[in-house]
Amino acid sequence: MKKIYVVLSVLVLLTMLVSVAAVSAAETGETLKIGVVSPISGSAALAGKYIVNGVKLLENELNAAGGVMNNGVLYPIEFVYEDNEAKEDITTNVYQKLIYQDEVIGIVGPDMSKCILAAGTIAQSAGCPAIGTFTTNVAVTQVGDYLFRACFIDPFQGQVAATYAWGEGYKTAAVLYNNADAYSKGLYEAFVQSYEALGGKIVETQAYSGADVKDYNVQLTKIAAAKPECVFMPNLLNEVPLQVQQARANGITVPLIGGDSWDTPEVAQVAGAENIKGSVYISAFSPDNPDPIAQKFVNDFKTAYNGDVPNSNAVLAYEAGAMLVEAIKNAKTVDRAGVRDALAQIEGLALPSGVVTVGEDRNPIKGAAILQYNDQGVATFLKNVNP
Amino acid sequence: MSTLMQFLVYGLQLGSVYALLAIGYTMVYGIVGMINFAHGDFLMIGALSTFFLSQAFSSFAVNGTYSGLIVALIIFVAMVGTGLIGVSVEAIAYKPLRNRPKMSALITAVGVSMFLENFPRALPFIGPSPRSFPMLFPAKRFQIQGVMISTTQIIMIVLSLVFMFILYNVVNRTKIGRQMRACSMDKDAAQLMGININRVISITFFVGAALAAASGIFYASIYPQVDVYMGGWLGTKSFIAAVIGGIGDIRGAMLGGFIMGITEILATSVNSNLGYAIGFVILILILLFKPAGIMGKLTIDKV
Known part of the structure; x- marks a missing residue:
């Protein structure tokens, strides 16, 4: 009989302990909303798919943890996904909705420089931190001190491409770029500047206007006639495959060099392995990077999305989200201004693409990978370049 | 000189795509009096359905190339299929609005395009x-006096000229062609003369969409990349080509298409x-x- 009392009292004691623990753990703050802006539909819907999938991975991790812990208070996080159709005007509308209607604590995305350049002033004037994922144009963070980015900047990419080309011994280069796109133009300008500073010669510069052009034969005929030792093509995902095919058809056999927009398996599939082999591009991330954090991310992504391999869009979206979460964790006050200050102070945050430190002008300091297409049209990790 | 000739070849290949597509705009405008902004998307449907058909027929392919008979079959099925989609789009979306203000049909067309x-x-x-x-098509390339031409380019330019020739003769020399011309002059009077307008309009949409499918197949053969948005901007350009040539006139559409392609290049x-x-x-x-365009007659009309 006594034994039962002992057992019962122990049980009662345990229940009380557990409930006390539960109460202390249950000190939860209000739900914080994070806006996610990406081109879910429209011409860049492919990028949008990877961005949403990347952020959803982070969302799953946060849901499993119950939220973000700041100063002993657990804040549940809710993600609000919005479609900007890769258009400037719609991005502006969506930013307004997220900031004033959903009252988000911060915004992740969009991925395009031109879109965040259009909407950035709204976030700045409302004092809401916004982190562009793939917004590599220099001007993005110059909009104001509430604008951040998860990627490296265009001049850095152009510089990497120029350094790589010069290092490979190419003394002359030609450029084909899209003069209606800020990304393409930014890379082109930085490439020319760095390449000429190194001593290289640009023998031909050709442009075209807009993402709807599919005929580059005229431009490539002229480039072929100039006989460069390499061709820099910092163009958009749906333009590059046709450019690669038409370059080869016009008798351009020299290596082609691209920016991080080439970083999608579809580029090689559409261009054809025999055309694209030997070409290189700069990438924010390589799934072959042997780093354990990178490998964990790649495996989680593959498990979540039927073996789909994450591209830079997915990684940068995940990292932009992770930077925001880190800032919420460290913020002195859990509000937009506090999160902004914490974002600017991020230092040595270990993310899949490497260790990220937010530097001057709110541009992250991080490395770039150079990838090369092999005979099967598969991009393989060539080397890493650090600033 | 050879460079100029080379550019003319590129201009012709692009122009033949615009011309085939512009014919659809011009025929629909001539007969129904509306601008079918969804016409460019028929091009996309043609190209995409060809993509899936050739996948279905992939067991007949030898080393990635198809025999002429299979290619002809694929193109035929894709054109007829797209033609039927064109007819059903008209029946579902445009027919109920035929006697409403023209603005309603125009807005519907934009909606259909988005859909x-x-x-x-x-x-x-x-x-x-x-x-x-x-x-x-076999992609053999050869040089004639410094000008690089591929068999694909020759086949597509010749085939589109053949299609245009056939269409021109159908419109001018057959009974259904006479009915079409009658409808484009005066729909009500044509009806009073015993012409079945619904049938004529359906045939117009069928022919327009089938030609759009053909232009989509040609376009995708020289720029071998297909996606669901490929029709939008091409449609806009072909519409401009139709206006340049004189909207409502089939010869004008052909001419406008080639002018557009060559000017662009x-x-x-x-x-x-x-x-x-x-x-x-x-x-x-x-x-x-x-x-009023190169071939068009000036009439005052509000869209």
């Missing part, structure tokens, strides 16, 4: 990703940075001097 682009995108087996178009070769702008300035100049 045709975004519905396939939402289907999981199509999706937004660009795909590599299969090699339907030559302007780009002068200055790649301003190529597009120069091309459009030339087109505006043509319209300033011939407001």
Whole structure:
């Protein structure tokens, strides 16, 4: 009989302990909303798919943890996904909705420089931190001190491409770029500047206007006639495959060099392995990077999305989200201004693409990978370049 | 000189795509009096359905190339299929609005265009990703006096001329052609004369969509990448080509298409940075001097 009392009292004691623990753990703050802006539909819907999938991975991790812990208070996080159709005007509308209607604590995305350049002033004037994922144009963070980015900047990419080309011994280069796109133009300008500073010669510069052009034969005929030792093509995902095919058809056999927009398996599939082999591009991330954090991310992504391999869009979206979460964790006050200050102070945050430190002008300091297409049209990790 | 000839070849290949597509705009405008903004998307449907058909027939392919008979069959099925889609689009979306103000039909057309682009995108087996178009025509390249020409280019330019020739004769020399011309002059009077207008309009949409499918197949053969948005901008340009040629006139559409293609290529070769702008300035100049288009007759009409 006594034994039962002992057992019962122990049980009662345990229940009380557990409930006390539960109460202390249950000190939860209000739900914080994070806006996610990406081109879910429209011409860049492919990028949008990877961005949403990347952020959803982070969302799953946060849901499993119950939220973000700041100063002993657990804040549940809710993600609000919005479609900007890769258009400037719609991005502006969506930013307004997220900031004033959903009252988000911060915004992740969009991925395009031109879109965040259009909407950035709204976030700045409302004092809401916004982190562009793939917004590599220099001007993005110059909009104001509430604008951040998860990627490296265009001049850095152009510089990497120029350094790589010069290092490979190419003394002359030609450029084909899209003069209606800020990304393409930014890379082109930085490439020319760095390449000429190194001593290289640009023998031909050709442009075209807009993402709807599919005929580059005229431009490539002229480039072929100039006989460069390499061709820099910092163009958009749906333009590059046709450019690669038409370059080869016009008798351009020299290596082609691209920016991080080439970083999608579809580029090689559409261009054809025999055309694209030997070409290189700069990438924010390589799934072959042997780093354990990178490998964990790649495996989680593959498990979540039927073996789909994450591209830079997915990684940068995940990292932009992770930077925001880190800032919420460290913020002195859990509000937009506090999160902004914490974002600017991020230092040595270990993310899949490497260790990220937010530097001057709110541009992250991080490395770039150079990838090369092999005979099967598969991009393989060539080397890493650090600033 | 050989470079100029080379650019003319590129201009012709682009122009034949615009011309085939412009015919659809011009026929629908001539007969129904509306601008079918969804017409460019028929091109996309033609190209995408050819992509899937050739996948279905892939067991007949030898080393990635198809025999002439199979290619002809694929193109035929794709054209007829797209033609039928064109007919059903008309029956579902445009027919109920036929006697309403023209603005309603115009807005519906924009809506149909959005639907045709975004519905396939939402289907999981199509999706937004660009795909590599299969090699339907043998891609042998040869040089004639420094000008590089591929068999694909020759086949597509010749075939589109053949299609246009057939269509021109059908419209001018057959009974159904006479009915079409009667409808375009006066729909009500044609009806009173015992012409079945619904049938004529259905046939018009069928022919227009089938030709759009053909232009989509040709376009995807020389620029081998297909996605659901490929029709939008091409449609706009072909519409401009139809206006340049004189909307409502089939010869005008053909001419306008070739002018458009050649202007675009030559302007780009002068200055790649301003190529597009120069091309459009030339087109505006043509319209300033011939407001009704090159072949068109001036009628006052509000859209």
